[in-house]
């Protein structure tokens with residue numbers, strides 16, 4: 062049997078495909094895996110835009126549309142996504158497989174300077190509303206500039222001598238997968254700076270009921286899958302995609318329970334509600350929904366509504 066594995070064209074997307082194929086080729090010796098790149102509109106559009114435009118367009122669906130269309134049409138059998146870029150509502154006829162491990166480092170990082178080193182009024186590059194909002198909580202003095210594009214491109218903005226930025230915020234996961242760890246100046250504490258739901262995890266998508274779905278049914282790692290299910294259930298209940306300032310951080314307690322911490326932050330960093338909860342590994346969605354309900358009781362709905370205006 063041959064299964065064609067699709068992904069975006071970026072070096073990160075290709076590294077993610079290599080990572081899963083390193084696991085799957087020995088685990089499924091009877092399957093021949095082929096790789097295929099599917100371009101997205103965003104792959105050709107590297108322009109920066111205003112904060113408002115980024116807040117509207119940096120959502121997950123813009124990233125996955127052509128991938129999902131190719132999967133639905135049978136041009137590929139499996140898509141390897143960055144899970145955080147995948148909307149919580151699944152396209153009809155497509156299924157997300159249990160999440161494989163290991164999950165990469167979930168934390169956000171600063172490249173170019175540490176929080177303590179940043180001069181007053183420092184210029185920081187990031188287009189993600191969550192990162193903008195959380196940075197402004199910690200450092201209300203900084204100026205946030207929207208930057209888009211792939212990971213190496215964004216890094217170059219902080220690295221260029223006399224460049225326009227003091228630092229950029231990126232995901233540790235992408236830098237690790239691209240072997241760019243040496244660019245990291247500081248890991249941001251995930252308790253105070255919780256990353257995007259699903260950050261660092263891979264989203265493996267197939268056609269519902271397909272051969273690929275059957276063959277790959279058991280690729281998941283239970284602790285990783287439970288954590289991302291809790292995070293995505295929380296996000297779904299807040300009606301958010303990766304373009305809203307919702308951060309989540311899941312850890313495993315000494316007794317093997319899931320602990321989920323979450324924060325919703327206004328874009329100006331002036332309002333933040335946080336919640337934490339724990340629950341058994343086999344009911345992750347229940348935990349996600351409970352923490353979401355707690356955040357909504359504290360006013361998360363108003364914070365998010367103000368951003369959607």
Ligand SMILES: NCc1[nH]cc(CCC(=O)O)c1CC(=O)O
Pocket residue numbers: 143144145146212230231232233234235259260261262
């Ligand atoms: N939104 C872009 C994106 N999608 C996935 C990653 C890498 C991190 C991951 O795999 O979760 C990145 C780059 C970044 O956020 O720095």
